[in-house]
Each structure stands twice: as structure tokens, then as C-alpha cells.
Amino acid sequence: MSLFKLVWLELLHRKSQVLSGLLAITLGIGVIVGIQSVTRVSEIAVAIRLDNLGANILVLPQAASVDDYYTADIDAPTMPEDFVERILTSTLPGVDNLSPKLTRRTEVNGRKVVLTGITPANEIASKPVWQSAGLVGADLTLTCDPNSEANKSLGYKDERLQRKAVESLPEGSSIVGSAAAVRLGLSEGSTFTVPERSEDATAPPTEREFQVAKVLPETGTIDDDRIFVNLKDAQAVFGIHDQVSAIEIMGCCNAISAGLLSQLRNILPDTRITTVKQLVSTQLDTNRLMQKVSLSFLVIVLIVGAISIGNYIWANVNERRKEIGILRMIGAPKSNIYGMLFGKAIILGLVGGVLGYLLGTAAGVILGPELAGLNVPPVPIYLLWAVLLSLAAALLGTLVPAWLAGRIEPFANMQEV
Amino acid sequence: MILDVRKVSKQYLHADGPVDALRDVDLQIPEGRFVTITGPSGSGKSTLLLSLGGLIRPTSGEMFFHGAALHAMSDNELAAFRREHVGFVMQNFSLVPYLTALQNVMLPLVWGQDGKEAQRAKAASILDGVGLGGRVNHLPRELSIGQQQRVAIARAFANDPDLILADEPTGNLDPSLSNDILTLLDELNREHGTTVVMVTHSPEAARRGNVRVHIDDGRIVEHEDSVAAEPVVAGA
Ligand SMILES: Nc1ncnc2c1ncn2[C@@H]1O[C@H](COP(=O)(O)OP(=O)(O)O)[C@@H](O)[C@H]1O
Ligand SMILES: [Mg+2]
Numbered sequence: 178m179s180l181f182k183l184v185w186l187e188l189l190h191r192k193s194q195v196l197s198g199l200l201a202i203t204l205g206i207g208v209i210v211g212i213q214s215v216t217r218v219s220e221i222a223v224a225i226r227l228d229n230l231g232a233n234i235l236v237l238p239q240a241a242s243v244d245d246y247y248t249a250d251i252d253a254p255t256m257p258e259d260f261v262e263r264i265l266t267s268t269l270p271g272v273d274n275l276s277p278k279l280t281r282r283t284e285v286n287g288r289k290v291v292l293t294g295i296t297p298a299n300e301i302a303s304k305p306v307w308q309s310a311g312l313v314g315a316d317l318t319l320t321c322d323p324n325s326e327a328n329k330s331l332g333y334k335d336e337r338l339q340r341k342a343v344e345s346l347p348e349g350s351s352i353v354g355s356a357a358a359v360r361l362g363l364s365e366g367s368t369f370t371v372p373e374r375s376e377d378a379t380a381p382p383t384e385r386e387f388q389v390a391k392v393l394p395e396t397g398t399i400d401d402d403r404i405f406v407n408l409k410d411a412q413a414v415f416g417i418h419d420q421v422s423a424i425e426i427m428g429c430c431n432a433i434s435a436g437l438l439s440q441l442r443n444i445l446p447d448t449r450i451t452t453v454k455q456l457v458s459t460q461l462d463t464n465r466l467m468q469k470v471s472l473s474f475l476v477i478v479l480i481v482g483a484i485s486i487g488n489y490i491w492a493n494v495n496e497r498r499k500e501i502g503i504l505r506m507i508g509a510p511k512s513n514i515y516g517m518l519f520g521k522a523i524i525l526g527l528v529g530g531v532l533g534y535l536l537g538t539a540a541g542v543i544l545g546p547e548l549a550g551l552n553v554p555p556v557p558i559y560l561l562w563a564v565l566l567s568l569a570a571a572l573l574g575t576l577v578p579a580w581l582a583g584r585i586e587p588f589a590n591m592q593e594v
Numbered sequence: 595m596i597l598d599v600r601k602v603s604k605q606y607l608h609a610d611g612p613v614d615a616l617r618d619v620d621l622q623i624p625e626g627r628f629v630t631i632t633g634p635s636g637s638g639k640s641t642l643l644l645s646l647g648g649l650i651r652p653t654s655g656e657m658f659f660h661g662a663a664l665h666a667m668s669d670n671e672l673a674a675f676r677r678e679h680v681g682f683v684m685q686n687f688s689l690v691p692y693l694t695a696l697q698n699v700m701l702p703l704v705w706g707q708d709g710k711e712a713q714r715a716k717a718a719s720i721l722d723g724v725g726l727g728g729r730v731n732h733l734p735r736e737l738s739i740g741q742q743q744r745v746a747i748a749r750a751f752a753n754d755p756d757l758i759l760a761d762e763p764t765g766n767l768d769p770s771l772s773n774d775i776l777t778l779l780d781e782l783n784r785e786h787g788t789t790v791v792m793v794t795h796s797p798e799a800a801r802r803g804n805v806r807v808h809i810d811d812g813r814i815v816e817h818e819d820s821v822a823a824e825p826v827v828a829g830a
Binding site for chain 1: 644647649650669670673674675676677678680682688689690691692693697700701702703704705710713749753
């Protein structure tokens with residue numbers, strides 16, 4: 178007989194109580210592990226998708242917010258188009274392609290739409306779908322070796338290296354995103370007009386006509402809702418000459434990590450330079466939201482788990498007042514009573530953590546493909562976190578009941594018959 | 595003197611006002627005696643017994659066990675005193691419900707030096723000694739109340755105590771079972787020389803003792819020691 182054996186026998190004696198005490202913590206940990214597993218996979222998926230989709234460095238005017246870039250605010254600041262030249266003439270290694278853009282809201286057929294001016298030869302066909310849509314362009318000439326280790330570092334084949342640029346987008350023609358096409362009733366070959374802002378405020382309003390050269394297939398990005406025209410057209414239409422609102426740069430992974438960003442900042446001191454990865458959280462609020470949900474869940478689980486285990490231990494202590502009195506009578510010091518209760522909390526914490534991990538992982542593996550369309554592999558390190566969290570909750574919850582148990586008099590068993 | 599009680603008083607603080615459970619109690623008990631304490635309900639018998647076992651701290655006075663000052667000990671020292679020197683038998687048997695008879699008897703051995711097998715063997719032989727050799731793996735609820743009290747007595751003896759403190763151990767038993775239990779305590783007292791202090795409300799049970807103490811309203815009103823008296827009687 179040892180104190181541990183005693184704890185163990187007592188646990189077995191009241192199995193159903195133990196199970197109900199474990200329920201909250203197991204479910205809580207399960208939900209956290211599930212959310213974390215899914216979030217992790219979707220973050221990786223998003224990062225890969227973003228990397229595949231677009232240029233990975235963004236140069237914005239100093240005053241711009243990242244929101245401006247995506248929402249194309251009318252008053253968003255601009256910067257001189259010359260900046261493109263500055264970058265090109267600096268011959269920085271790792272800069273593979275530059276794509277200056279000017280983006281503004283405008284109206285087509287009385288409906289609001291976002292118009293982006295691009296420079297065709299330089300516009301990166303960063304979206305693989307552009308290729309499949311038949312926008313054949315020249316192969317990108319790359320300064321990075323596609324087979325280098327650094328470019329495989331994310332664990333997937335760098336599709337950017339096989340991408341092609343949009344070769345031609347003559348003035349007067351346009352490429353329309355799938356959603357915009359549906360909304361505005363545009364199809365290949367049709368035309369539309371955009372109001373043109375004149376330098377002379379007194380002149381009558383004029384319009385410029387564009388023909389739809391191509392409707393893009395759906396990409397699931399903001400591009401779906403945009404119309405792309407030649408940069409020159411956009412500058413004329415908006416009356417913003419020789420200015421751009423953003424320059425997208427394709428850089429090699431290894432060049433970025435080697436300090437391409439700070440070199441660019443030296444060349445263009447009055448700009449904001451950011452990478453797509455830094456934008457991930459801005460663009461995909463859902464992931465951020467998941468993290469917030471996950472964090473608040475963590476706190477809730479800690480509290481609810483602590484309360485539920487504390488409640489179990491407290492009920493258990495009350496039920497065992499006589500028994501604890503007997504142990505104290507026989508000569509168990511208070512420290513033994515604390516030890517037994519915390520030992521029990523540790524067992525519950527361990528079991529709850531492991532069960533919760535298994536539950537959450539199983540939920541991710543089974544439900545991930547069905548609900549989120551993602552393969553959610555088990556994450557072994559989460560077992561450690563699950564157990565630590567569960568242990569923390571269990572020990573926290575046991576503090577008060579243990580303190581109260583220590584106050585039970587050794588002769589408590591004699592007061593009642 | 596195994597127990598030496600000097601001017602011990604115990605006052606409980608109750609919501610209705612203080613209760614004087616013991617008033618200036620003086621009591622010396624030589625080793626090996628079978629002491630019975632009688633008295634009306636509420637006279638302080640249990641309070642005295644629990645004080646002797648280090649379960650209740652007197653409000654004032656001194657108590658010595660083989661010269662060691664119980665009244666000056668810390669909680670942990672008192673716990674150590676109980677597990678090394680005292681065995682308790684209570685009216686309500688005080689068995690742990692989910693432990694078998696054997697495991698209940700092994701309980702006081704948790705703090706000892708014995709290994710698992712030695713604990714087992716010792717507990718089994720004690721249970722054998724109280725006539726429960728065939729019931730070692732029974733849970734308390736699978737035993738009759740007489741058998742349960744035997745297990746409690748076996749457990750009280752498991753740590754080879756110097757002192758057995760029994761608070762109305764036969765209070766819940768019918769006369770013939772009471773007799774069995776008293777005989778058992780008597781035998782253990784004789785065979786092992788263990789000092790037994792037993793509180794009882796039954797005059798018949800009290801006659802088993804060779805030291806008889808009667809207590810009323812927290813005071814010892816009678817105290818006779820037939821062992822100490824014997825040589826005097828023999829010499830006369
Ligand atoms: N924990 C306690 N708090 C307050 N009063 C108590 C407590 N325990 C016992 N008493 C009182 O002390 C007196 C002696 O009690 P007790 O020693 O149990 O008597 P007995 O065992 O002789 O019946 C009684 O009046 C009882 O009500
Ligand atoms: Mg009593």
C-alpha cells in the first residue's frame with residue numbers, strides 16, 4: 178500500500194464521477210487542438226497560395242495603408258512611376274520582375290468597380306490561372322536558380338518560376354475579373370466606358386471606351402472583382418499622370434531573406450515596403466479570427482477546465498470528509514492529503530490532455546477534408562501543449578479544494594455516525 | 595507512566611457560548627493497563643480520549659506520552675506521534691469504503707519501512723488473529739458490522755502501537771457481538787501488553803478494565819486502579 182495506490186483505488190472506485198469531471202477539460206482541449214490543427218494547415222495553404230498567386234514584395238507610398246491597396250480608396254496616395262526605373266537601374270540581385278500598378282474605384286455602366294492599370298510586359302502573370310486562360314507571355318528571365326535549395330525551402334515546387342508575364346495589353350483593351358464580368362454583364366469582345374477626369378475642371382465630362390480582351394477564370398482573390406487596363410489608360414482616366422499606387426516585385430525567397438527588403442528601402446526611402454507574407458494576416462482576416470477564437474478558447478478552457486476539475490475535487494473532498502478524517506487520525510500529515518489531491522489532479526490533467534488531444538486530432542483528420550477541404554495531419558507537438566494546458570487547469574482548479582481539505586479535522590470521522 | 599495528564603482543560607468555542615468539556619483533569623496511566631472511561635453523555639469522555647491521541651489540543655494544561663510533551667507538539671509532530679504510537683478504534687468503525695479488509699489494515703503501514711509483500715503478510719496475519727483470515731479481500735460493505743469492527747481493531751494494531759484508544763467501540767453492536775469485541779481487546783491487551791483506553795457508556799463493558807475512570811461535567815470524579823491496588827490487597 179502506498180499513497181499513490183490509495184489515490185488510484187479511489188479513482189477507480191468513483192469512475193463515473195471521474196469521467197464527468199474529465200468531460201469539460203477533454204472537450205475543451207479537443208476543440209483547441211482541432212482549431213489549431215486546422216488553422217495551422219490553412220495558414221500553410223494560404224501562404225503557399227499567396228506565394229503562388231502574386232508578387233511577393235509590395236512597394237507602397239509612405240502614407241499608404243495596406244488597406245488602401247486592397248480597397249483601392251479613391252484618395253489613396255500615389256508615388257512617382259520613376260521608382261520602377263530606380264529599382265531597375267540599381268540591378269539588385271533577386272529582383273525578377275516589376276509590376277507598377279495604379280488602382281482606383283470607378284464606375285462602369287453605373288456600377289462601382291475597381292480599375293487597375295498594369296504595365297503588360299512587366300506585369301507578372303503571378304496567377305497561374307492567367308496562363309491557363311491563354312495569356313501567353315514571355316518566360317520570365319530569372320536570376321534565381323529554380324532548383325536551388327533555398328527556393329524549395331517551403332517544401333513545394335515554386336510555381337512562380339514557371340510563370341509567364343502578360344505580354345500585351347494594348348491601350349483601349351482590358352482584362353476583366355470573373356466576378357466583375359458577371360456583375361457588369363461583360364464578355365469577351367464586348368465594350369464598356371469609364372468616365373475620364375479632365376485636367377480642365379470646366380470641360381464637359383468625357384468617357385473612354387475599352388474592349389474586353391479576356392475574362393479571367395475565377396481565382397478566389399480580389400482580382401476577381403477587378404478590371405485590368407493598360408497603366409497609361411488608367412493614368413489618363415484618373416488624371417494621375419506618371420504616378421502609381423503600388424509596385425509589385427517578384428523576389429526570390431533566398432534574396433528576400435538575404436536582405437532584399439532593406440536594400441530596396443535604401444533605394445526608395447519614402448516608401449513602405451512589405452512582403453506578401455507580412456500581408457497574410459491582413460488579407461486573410463479569417464485566419465486572424467481563428468487565432469483570436471483559439472486564444473479566447475484557450476483562456477475559456479483554462480478557466481472552465483479548472484472550474485470543472487476543481488468542482489469535481491471539491492465534491493470529492495466533501496464526500497470524503499470522513500475518509501480524510503480517518504487518514505489524518507491514522508497519522509497522515511496534511512502534506513499527504515495535499516499530495517493525494519494534487520496527485521489526483523495530475524492524473525486527471527494527464528488523461529484529460531491526452532484524450533483531448535486524441536479527440537481534437539481525430540476531429541481534424543476526419544472532419545477537415547469534409548468541412549474545410551483540407552487534409553489535416555496530426556501534430557504530435559500539440560500533445561505536449563494539450564497535456565500542459567490540461568495539467569495547468571487541473572492544478573489550478575485543485576488549489577482551493579486542497580486548501581479546504583487541509584482544514585478537515587483529524588477527528589471529522591467521529592462527529593458523524 | 596505511558597500517559598501523564600496534568601491540569602488539562604478544554605474549552606470549545608461554540609456559537610452559543612464557550613463549553614467547558616474538560617476542567618483541570620489530572621490522570622496518570624501506567625503502561626499495559628486496560629483503562630475504561632465512563633460518564634454521562636456530554637461529560638467530556640471523547641474530548642479526553644481525543645486529547646490523549648493528539649487529535650485535540652487542550653486549551654491549557656500539560657500532557658506527556660512517555661515523557662514527551664504532546665501539548666507542545668506541532669501538527670506534523672502529532673501526526674507522527676499518532677502513526678507511530680497510537681491505534682484508534684471508533685464507534686462508527688471508520689473503515690475506508692473502497693478498500694478491502696486487507697487494504698484497510700495495511701493503511702497504517704503506508705508510512706512504515708515494510709515493502710508491499712511484508713505489509714500484506716503482516717496485515718493478513720493480524721486479520722487472522724482477529725478471526726477474519728477468510729475475509730481479507732472483502733470490502734467493508736461485504737462484512738457484518740461485528741466483522742467490520744474487527745477489521746477496525748486489526749487496523750488499530752497494525753502499526754504495533756503502544757496505545758489503543760477506543761471510543762465506544764461496541765456502541766453500535768448488540769450484546770453478544772459487544773462481548774466478542776471486548777474479549778478481543780482484552781486479549782490483545784494481555785498478549786501484547788498494549789495499553790488500552792476505552793470510552794464506554796456500558797457499566798458492564800467498563801468492568802473489563804483494570805483502571806476505571808468516571809467523568810462528569812469535564813471532571814474526573816472516580817479513578818480506581820485495581821492493578822495498583824492488588825499488592826496492597828495481597829499484603830493485607
Ligand atoms: N467540536 C465541538 N464544538 C463545540 N462543542 C463541542 C465540540 N465537541 C464536543 N463539544 C461539547 O463538549 C462537551 C463534551 O463533549 P464530548 O467529549 O463529546 O462528550 P462525551 O463523549 O462524553 O459524550 C459536550 O457538551 C459537547 O457538546
Ligand atoms: Mg463521545
